[in-house]
Amino acid sequence: MQDEPSPEELIKAVADFLRNDIAPQIGGHHAFKLRVSINALDLVARQLKLEQGSDAAEAARLSQILGTQGSLGELNKVLADRIAKGELDLQTPGLARHLWQTTMEKLAVDQPNYASYKRELAK
Amino acid sequence: MQALLGDCVASWYPGASGVTGAVRLSGGASQETWSFDIVHPDGNVGAILRRAPQGYGAAPSRAAGLNAEASLMQLAHEAGLPSPRVMHLLQPQDRLGTGFIMERVDGETIxxxxxxxxxxxxxxxxxxxxxxxxxxxxxxxxxxxxxxxxxxxxxxxxxxxxxxxxxxxxxxxxxxxxxxxxxxxxxxxxxxxxxxxxxxxxxxxxxxxxxxxxxxxxxxxxxxxxxxxxxxxxxxxxxxxxxxxxxxxxxxxxxxxxxxxxxxxxxxxxxxxxxxxxxxxxxxxxxxxxxxxxxxxxxxxxxxxxxxxxxxxxxxxxxxxxxxxxx
Known part of the structure; x- marks a missing residue:
């Protein structure tokens, strides 16, 4: 077992330092790149926090829809192939709900401020 | 860059004595865009250079090409559509690569x-x-x-x-x-x-x-x-x-x-x-x-x-x- 602080705590500390102490001193193109860099660290922190739970739930849904077991990557590959072949579509029970759930979980990590996401979150 | 642009402009813009304030604008990875002012006794003229990048470009198979872009912009301009006037197509002796120079239109794109x-x-x-x-x-x-x-x-x-x-x-x-x-x-x-x-x-x-x-x-x-x-x-x-x-x-x-x-x-x-x-x-x-x-x-x-x-x-x-x- 690795010791504390956790990766999430360390990344948050770095992101906060860059945001609060460094960003105000930087201008021009580097300011833009720094903002994107801080966004990247924030994203990683969200992923570290949320990924385990959402991955487990996603794998469980996929196993049920596809009737097979496998890693999350393998299951998503099978789902993609079967949609491409027309074997599964939006009429397939549970598929639309699964895709919505999975996409919402991606947005929660990637872009929680995206307007479409916030609108759907309120539904 | 400014010197090359100055030589180029002097070769086709009567009375132009050079260029000033050349800056590369952010944006297109597949094309370079530069903004500059043509120095002229009647007053400076804002201009934009659009040219092929040195080396790497995006999805070249989809691109119409800079010459086609220039002629489309000019056609649109002549048809009365909001499109900048094309001033010059780059020539080999310009030593600026391929592309064109057009008038700069003031306004916002962000x-x-x-x-x-x-x-x-x-x-x-x-x-x-x-x-x-x-x-x-x-x-x-x-x-x-x-x-x-x-x-x-x-x-x-x-x-x-x-x-x-x-x-x-x-x-x-x-x-x-x-x-x-x-x-x-x-x-x-x-x-x-x-x-x-x-x-x-x-x-x-x-x-x-x-x-x-x-x-x-x-x-x-x-x-x-x-x-x-x-x-x-x-x-x-x-x-x-x-x-x-x-x-x-x-x-x-x-x-x-x-x-x-x-x-x-x-x-x-x-x-x-x-x-x-x-x-x-x-x-x-x-x-x-x-x-x-x-x-x-x-x-x-x-x-x-x-x-x-x-x-x-x-x-x-x-x-x-x-x-x-x-x-």
Whole structure:
């Protein structure tokens, strides 16, 4: 077992330092790149926090829809192939709900401020 | 750069003694854009250089080429459309690569400013209708005068998107669903094949307090279904948070269509919706592509890496289009 602080705590500390102490001193193109860099660290922190739970739930849904077991990557590959072949579509029970759930979980990590996401979150 | 530009300008602009204030503008990875002022006794003249980059470019197979871009801009300018006048096509003796120099049009291209700043508050309600009229003008340019361009169809576009997506080897069930949806609803050839701008959206439109002043970046121009341009500008990715205003975050489809029809052209709303779905998927695939170039190409930048994490935005937008949820 690795010791504390956790990766999430360390990344948050770095992101906060860059945001609060460094960003105000930087201008021009580097300011833009720094903002994107801080966004990247924030994203990683969200992923570290949320990924385990959402991955487990996603794998469980996929196993049920596809009737097979496998890693999350393998299951998503099978789902993609079967949609491409027309074997599964939006009429397939549970598929639309699964895709919505999975996409919402991606947005929660990637872009929680995206307007479409916030609108759907309120539904 | 300034010295090269000065020599170049002096060779074709009577009375010009050089250039000043040359700066490279951010933007296009596939093309370089420079802004500068031509120094002239009657007063300085703002100009823009657009030229092929040294080395790496984006999706060269899709690009119309800089000479075609220059002639399209000039044709649009002569037809009275908001388009900068082309001043000079680069020649080998200019030693500036390939490209052209055009007049600089003042105004704003940054979406968040256009959508929020007070100085554009009068323009915003007019823009969708204005852009409809501009698109009608572009689609009405006579085919016989156009440079050689790709002929694109919905089927070809779907095939190219599918090939690009598969090359990433990363499963995206929502993209698969969108590809199937598009294949099943391909509307076939349009009633009329026209010039299509191909990238008519925020960033490529110069806006002033009075409305649209110039259409830029004809890199993706081709021949095809005119409804493609109307669908592309409605893609949610160009609404910048104003998701209830489908046209660029400032207007409605009805206003866009009204401007288009008032200029004497017909709208096929079903085709526009088809192309909006295509455009949403296309932007998603482009986001993945930029991430791939971050991995394999010379541009190992954090911006490119992070764009890969924007493809999920297009997935939620595709679901909102193909499988909307009730509130």
């Amino acid at each position: 979406p968040r400013k256009i959508l929020r700043d007070e100085q554009f508050s009068q323009a915003r309600p007019l823009l969708a209708r204005q852009l409809g009229k501009v698109l009608a003008g572009i689609h009405g340019l006579p085919l016989t005068q156009l440079p050689k361009l790709r002929r694109m169809t919905a089927a070809k576009e779907i095939t190219e998107l599918e090939r690009d997506y598969r090359s990433f080897e990363w499963p995206r069930p929502v993209f698969e669903l969108a590809l199937r949806w598009l294949q099943e609803r391909d509307p076939g050839p349009p009633a009329e094949v026209t010039l299509v701008h191909g990238d008519f959206r925020h960033g490529n439109l110069i806006i002033g307090p009075d409305g649209v002043r110039a259409v830029l970046d004809w890199e993706l121009a081709h021949l095809g279904d005119p409804m493609e341009d109307l669908g592309w500008i409605c893609v949610n990715s160009w609404r910048f948070g104003e998701i209830d205003k489908p046209v660029g975050g400032f207007g409605s489809r009805e206003e866009l269509f009204a401007g288009y029809q008032a200029a004497g052209r017909r709208v096929d709303a079903d085709r526009v919706m088809f192309w909006e779905v295509m455009g949403t998927l296309r932007w998603g695939v482009m986001c993945c592509g930029m991430m791939q170039r971050f991995r394999t190409g010379p541009e190992h930048s954090i911006e490119r890496a992070m764009i890969g994490r924007r493809s999920s935005e297009t997935e939620i937008d595709l679901l909102r289009l193909l499988s909307p949820r009730q509130p």
